[in-house]
Amino acid sequence: MIDYPEWYRIAQVKFQIRKYTYRRETMFMKAKFSMKAGMTTRMIKIHNVQHLDIWLKQLRVLYDRRDYNLYYSLAHYKDGIPNGSLNLADRDFGNWNEEHWKSMDGYDFLLDIDAGNHKEMDFAHVSATLIKKLFDRLEVPYHLRFSGMGFHFVIPYVYFSELELNFKPEADNNIYEFFMKIAMELHKRYSEMIDTGIYDSRRVIKIPYSLALFPYKNYVCFPFGYDAHFNNFNLDNARPYNLFHNISDEPEHLFNPNGNVFKLLKELKLMKDG
Known part of the structure; x- marks a missing residue:
């Protein structure tokens, strides 16, 4: 039976993951429940499947079954993030962490509907349905995904580019505060399950087609391809x-x-209208 970590031996899974990590920052986050060795590691550059294979080996996912959830950045960078050593103790990115925003050429909008636990997934689905109906009525372009513990609406940056929002976190018109305002309005009007505390320049989210690891069951973070796919969602379908x-x-x-x-x-x- 296919599960963790064998899932990451499937070629098509790795090709899909690579689509999301290209010119982004990747993070391997150690699962909270895990008692195994390992540590959360970010600033990982994955621009091809070979890079992914190297890091799966380096962090001992496939053979020692160390427990990691995979994330990628909402920010995308003109040339990707800097190269870094595979030796975690030798990794040094200088002042890039402070000045990363200067290398950005996009930052996607995320609306995260968080169930908190799997027993509340039906409530999260109801909330996501309300948002989906709103977005469809207003003809908003979006991707819709199961996140492992709720639902992600992702609007690509290109649809906000005309607003000329600033990537610099300290700027008055920075994109992160603007996106937070959107989330707060939707939280107030539609659902208290919307997480409004996730808007910053280094934010990472679950990679589609990666596994969300839990103590007893794992789920695939997958994108929905059509309305009925989302409408008929149940947790078992995500195994x-x-x-x-x-x-x-x-x-x-x-x-x-x-x-x-x-x-x-x-x-x-x-x-404003007009």
């Missing part, structure tokens, strides 16, 4: 052995690809 035969080669589905974010911003009173 690795139910999904490994259905990994698509296609790009992730974008709902409302011909839409924009301006109707949403006007409805939330974050943009």
